[in-house]
Amino acid sequence: MNIDFTYQNPTTIYFGKNAIDNLSSELNNYGDTIMLAYGKGAIKKIGLYDQVISILEKNGKNIVELSGIMANPTYEKVMEGAKLVRENNVDLILAIGGGSVIDCAKAISVSAYCEGDAWTRYWIQYEPVDNKIVPVASILTLAGTGSEMNGGSVITNEEVKLKNGRVFPANVNPVFSILNPEYTFSLPTYQMVSGIFDMMSHLMEAYFSGEDDVTSDYLIEGLLRSIIHSAKIAVGNPTDYEARSNLMWSSTLAMNPIMGLSKTQDWEVHMIEHQLGAYTDCAHGMGLAAVSLPYYRFIYKYGLDKFVRFATQVWNVDTTGKSKDEVALEGIDAMEQFIKECGIVTNIKELGATEEMLPLIANSTVILGGYKVLTADEILAILKVAYTA
Amino acid sequence: MNIDFTYQNPTTIYFGKNAIDNLSSELNNYGDTIMLAYGKGAIKKIGLYDQVISILEKNGKNIVELSGIMANPTYEKVMEGAKLVRENNVDLILAIGGGSVIDCAKAISVSAYCEGDAWTRYWIQYEPVDNKIVPVASILTLAGTGSEMNGGSVITNEEVKLKNGRVFPANVNPVFSILNPEYTFSLPTYQMVSGIFDMMSHLMEAYFSGEDDVTSDYLIEGLLRSIIHSAKIAVGNPTDYEARSNLMWSSTLAMNPIMGLSKTQDWEVHMIEHQLGAYTDCAHGMGLAAVSLPYYRFIYKYGLDKFVRFATQVWNVDTTGKSKDEVALEGIDAMEQFIKECGIVTNIKELGATEEMLPLIANSTVILGGYKVLTADEILAILKVAYTA
Structure with a gap:
């Protein structure tokens, strides 16, 4: 730290x-x-x-x-x-x-x-x-x-x-x-799963950055595992008190300074989503999920070891006989599968974006960056992937 | 929760x-x-x-x-x-x-x-x-x-x-x-490793209890992994800033209400150690380690699934072809090996206990209990194992 x-x-x-x-x-x-x-x-x-x-x-x-x-x-x-x-x-x-x-x-x-x-x-x-x-x-x-x-x-x-x-x-x-x-029981599933990805994204924004070896990284992995576990139960049974209570408390912790202390943090996914939201008024968590998949597939190679750790510690990816790149990408694939199982939307066209909006969103996005500082062109490329997902 | x-x-x-x-x-x-x-x-x-x-x-x-x-x-x-x-x-x-x-x-x-x-x-x-x-x-x-x-x-x-x-x-x-x-750099290794087990014990006292499925359990697993990782580095190089800083912050979190929320918690190890400490004035963490090993080997069968989870999530025990009992006990064995690698004392005779003290300690210990509420005789049996360890 x-x-x-x-x-x-x-x-x-x-x-x-x-x-x-x-x-x-x-x-x-x-x-x-x-x-x-x-x-x-x-x-x-x-x-x-x-x-x-x-x-x-x-x-x-x-x-x-x-x-x-x-x-x-x-x-x-x-x-x-x-x-x-x-x-x-x-x-x-x-x-x-x-x-x-x-x-x-x-x-x-x-x-x-x-x-x-x-x-x-x-x-x-x-x-x-x-x-x-x-x-x-x-x-x-x-x-x-x-x-x-x-x-x-x-x-x-x-x-x-x-x-x-x-x-x-x-x-x-x-x-x-x-x-x-x-x-939270009576909340439409759409909003519940949007919130679930929101909390996961808060944790990943802190996780994929800077040094890889601080206590906060281990806490984040634990909390992500808890969210994934309870999300699967809550999607099947939205009135499962145990699952909804775990999600509620996980959500409070996930966007709390205590989880990411001494990390440089990224927050580029949120920056892109903020502009996507300003143009489309989409549900925040849906926008984050749609941006996250192409974003992480684009930047993973700049933080390869951390994405390998993410794959193994959060998604239980088996590493036997695989290259680091394969393991890292399997981790992101596992997240995509989870996103789809939850019914989270990952196509920004479905979220209200039009082709004309994409350069406007890309050019108005604040550039922060964790493992890689993006250019507006790279953000546009990421948005295009999310548009045709 | x-x-x-x-x-x-x-x-x-x-x-x-x-x-x-x-x-x-x-x-x-x-x-x-x-x-x-x-x-x-x-x-x-x-x-x-x-x-x-x-x-x-x-x-x-x-x-x-x-x-x-x-x-x-x-x-x-x-x-x-x-x-x-x-x-x-x-x-x-x-x-x-x-x-x-x-x-x-x-x-x-x-x-x-x-x-x-x-x-x-x-x-x-x-x-x-x-x-x-x-x-x-x-x-x-x-x-x-x-x-x-x-x-x-x-x-x-x-x-x-x-x-x-x-x-x-x-x-x-x-x-x-x-x-x-x-x-903390100039602290004798004896006190450093005593503190390390103290923080681990705080987490285990919360972990081995009640429902197994709350967010706090996942956080505790993450924090235990972080402590184990950094302890190994700090024992080899006590002035490694990264390791000592992770341990310092982990310690603050480990004995903080935020890590064990909505858990019933155990605290029997601490109760036994408190009386051991009252009689011997031993270093708190050393006393905890000495009591923990026989205590967990005695109670694991009353919380078998949790001890299996502890073995796999905290100590990476491979479960292939093993019974739950074998996995659970391998987890405790892995902890014992870690304790010995750190140079933590696990024999209470070495910590100043005499044979005459054992019944006095057992009879004055507060009974709390997590998976199993002990009797004074059972505490005495645990102390005897720690005395001949």
Whole structure:
């Protein structure tokens, strides 16, 4: 672990079937005005909305509502929430939903009292937050992004067609998060498997980079194995509590700084997907899977030993009588087979991309890179493979 | 993950060669009087004592010293520190050393303002702490216990020959911990390998219990693999920074609630070792290793599938043509071979035990149990195997 690091994570996690029982006592720590932030009403169907409203009312809270937060939350929506926060003097933003809702809540938290344009300052110039931050808490209903226990916030600016993300310092993390795996039972399979690939991608972005020999690599392998194991069960039986709970907790860990400490990390797959998402509004995990396969087949030779390790430690590929290249590619093949078994879409045409979009996506993608720093032309070539997959 | 849990860990970790650079800015968050708590002077030999004194003086702090904290810190020492804290109105206890020093600092923290006898209230009756807690911070010089990022505090009461431990809630955790792997370079090999088995034992205590299918089990397997890998390098070359840094961070994680969430856990090996330690004052990790081998060989059949998984996932045991019992026992054999390669002592006679002590240890051991709840006679039988190993 040659790269020095600071690790801090103050989020309190309440996990399990009775996790909501902790909401009342947590509410005592904050002021009277709570903003409920949520999506398009799924939380009403599962009864969670009524339950939370009832708890807030019993605790004598004033409730402000921000509903209709979309899958790729827009900066326009952030500004709508920020205005509500200022007008009502909101003391706590309670986000109920998946990563999009929580990301949006964090964006509102840092933007409400920002002087100047928050988009430019916080998502383009990555300035430190120097204004008042409104505490965010979350009740998670969709596993995938890990936003419930990190400072990440990905926002789409539709005006300029940019989907930018950043990880804010830990004081922007949710102060507490309530994780009940049963809340994810009614989620459509499409979204469940999209979330599954999202968590796997978070781990691979950290894994395929830099030194190969740090403790974080071993943790990532373990967590990937756990996700693969539980995903197969959950795809067959979405109400298997054990599998869904493993996936929910794996998701929280997968996009948590603790899993990738002292790694340089890659994140090019996410950069390409962000632009794919900005143009197509596709499900994040589907976009990641579609990009990952051609991306890893393109870069594996630059990190050959790590891809061999990935094949053997994560996918149990037998190495007998095979070259390193064969083993590495078999590992990626095994991942492709798993992706297909889960019903994850890997063709970006199916995700809404058109041929005309491909150069626009390639040219607007941020270049980061792990084992290999790509050119825009190479990104275009990868997108073309994903388009004809 | 069928067992609901709450997870919270507010400790900030500064990790790496330059981690000490963060001490000054952290000191700003606390009052003027700092108690330095340390052991028998090893920190003076490596220059760390002078460096810390100089930083404290530059920050205008009043320094109170508590030195001579021993390997198994005594309640008497805790009382000495508690008196110093009260007399000097200490604002922060800065523990410099390994787990014993940090455990002792936490014990002083909760005991200084305790009404009544702290030993009885907090280590016998496990009462919640209802008095003022003095913040503790740490600078780690020995990897093994994980005390730098948890609420654990193991104290020996020599008067009644009891070594009792408990995990206090997260508000007793160190507020920050400074981890520079280079501080561990000058440690005698005996203590280094003792710490290595200590961290492995923490993971196995969580692993060999309850349901076999939770995310925590996969994380534990990954972390055990990392420890085994780095231990082999560190035993050959104690100043290999990469290996020592992996071991240091693995140690912090190994005894951290995050690794065993939703597991019932065992901890019988620790219970037996605590009494072995109370009678012999042996190095904790050595005692754990000596007890573990006969203990696991005795209980493996009650958790057979998990021991098979341990053998294959952690020790790469080939299963071809073997019965489950054979695979499970080969896994324990592989661990024994690793223990011997590291130079870890597995005979409790060598650790200071006498034949007369064995029934006293067995009869005073707390019975917990994972796959099998032992009787005092069974513990005695295990101790006898460890005595003639």
